[in-house]
Amino acid sequence: EDQVTQSPEALRLQEGESSSLNCSYTVSGLRGLFWYRQDPGKGPEFLFTLYSAGEEKEKERLKATLTKKESFLHITAPKPEDSATYLCAVQAALSSNTGKLIFGQGTTLQVKP
Amino acid sequence: GAVVSQHPSWVICKSGTSVKIECRSLDFQATTMFWYRQFPKQSLMLMATSNEGSKATYEQGVEKDKFLINHASLTLSTLTVTSAHPEDSSFYICSASRRGYEQYFGPGTRLTVT
Numbered sequence: 001e002d003q004v005t006q007s008p009e010a011l012r013l014q015e016g017e018s019s020s021l022n023c024s025y026t027v028s029g030l031r032g033l034f035w036y037r038q039d040p041g042k043g044p045e046f047l048f049t050l051y052s053a054g055e056e057k058e059k060e061r062l063k064a065t066l067t068k069k070e071s072f073l074h075i076t077a078p079k080p081e082d083s084a085t086y087l088c089a090v091q092a093a094l095s096s097n098t099g100k101l102i103f104g105q106g107t108t109l110q111v112k113p
Numbered sequence: 114g115a116v117v118s119q120h121p122s123w124v125i126c127k128s129g130t131s132v133k134i135e136c137r138s139l140d141f142q143a144t145t146m147f148w149y150r151q152f153p154k155q156s157l158m159l160m161a162t163s164n165e166g167s168k169a170t171y172e173q174g175v176e177k178d179k180f181l182i183n184h185a186s187l188t189l190s191t192l193t194v195t196s197a198h199p200e201d202s203s204f205y206i207c208s209a210s211r212r213g214y215e216q217y218f219g220p221g222t223r224l225t226v227t
Contacts, residue, residue: 042220043206043208044206046216098145098162099214099216101159105156106156
């Protein structure tokens, strides 16, 4: 069964304290892995798509990496405005026609000033 | 990035009435649109997938007669909650995708049934 597990469930950081969020996945043929940011009461905001092991993408203080079993979202010197829930999702090769995503439960990040 | 809108952003209705939520892709043609439901402190739960001009594909456990989905064009999909009851109160989010790639999400609709 295709599955996505994110850890930790919640993370509290001081401003400037770098850390990483983990997304472990089991899927029958990975077509793509996606990271989203969701603020309370809003829809998820697209951050990154990773397609193959070894791929890395960066955006401001965020960097996403991918291996054959997991993905990391590295946050460098976070600021309070980075506080949000970060969602990881995978798309299986068999679902490529529909584009269906399998979501993890998310990691809620709180950055204190 | 691609922009997806939803209307209304929040709605309150009485038990037994129907509510329609619109989802529009504003700057691209969406081959597929998705409807999700999200409970507090939980992740997104996919309700159905719809392709333009085709019947929606519902996830197991989702009542297709209660949650009517119409994907009338490449930029518009609607979700109608029929005969709404308090247990249908939730945060409904749509997303749009082109050619099966990344999904872009709308801002969500908060439905409260009294």
